[in-house]
Amino acid sequence: MDFVEKTVNKELIYKGNITEYWVEKVLLPNGKKADREIVKHDGAVAIMPFTADGKMVFVKQFRKAIEKTILEIPAGKIDATDKEPAETGKRELEEETGFRAARFELETSFYTSPGFTNELVYIYRAEGLTKVDQPLAQDEDEFIEILTLSFEEAWEAYEQQLIIDSKTVFALFYWKLTRQTKN
Structure with a gap:
């Protein structure tokens, strides 16, 4: 089974000094869609x-x-x-x-x-x-x-x-x- 979730759309909610907050709409392996809330960080x-x-x-x-x-x-x-x-x-x-x-x-x-x-x-x-x-x-x-x-x-x-x-x-x-x- 392929577990990859394909990003369909993404929206930047907030960009701070340390992190960015994104909501990504993804296509799941079963064909359904879901939202993923993601915090991006430079490490x-x-x-x-x-x-x-x-x-x-x-x-x-x-x-x-x-x-x-x-x-x-x-x-x-x-x-x-x-x-x-x-x-x-x-x-x-x-x-x-x-x-x-x-x-x-x-x-x-x-x-x-x-x-x-x-x-x-x-x-x-x-x-x-x-x-x-x-x-x-x-x-x-x-x-x-x-x-x-x-x-x-x-x-x-x-x-x-x-x-x-x-x-x-x-x-x-x-x-x-x-x-x-x-x-």
Whole structure:
């Protein structure tokens, strides 16, 4: 069976600074029509920054959409000026944490919720961190605190539901998996 849904018509409902909202009328494989509400996003990059002593750097910030302060790995939206996701990641790492990394490697990428958005997040591992004397400035609407946590401390934050977003939960389970393979 062919599962492809052919777009018959699409309408831009709203264009914001980060996302666009579309309603697409599609032709289903069975010949019927349906509406699909789609959020278009340029994508994002998240970084798992590891310190020399094996800890991970997190940012603590308030997230209005869920009305909660949470811990996250550093991350940011891919800008039109970025030539590749690694460029976004390196910039965001420095802006949010004040660190640069000697090693910056792509681990994976994933779609956050393909049922309604095309947002693709790239996850990088950063090692060999050095503090920058005059780092790139944070976004002016960004208020964050930097935390460096051991695996046990991060896992406790997860159990306390301070780590709850998909990219950071992924990073935590990735960290757990890599610790198990080393033992």
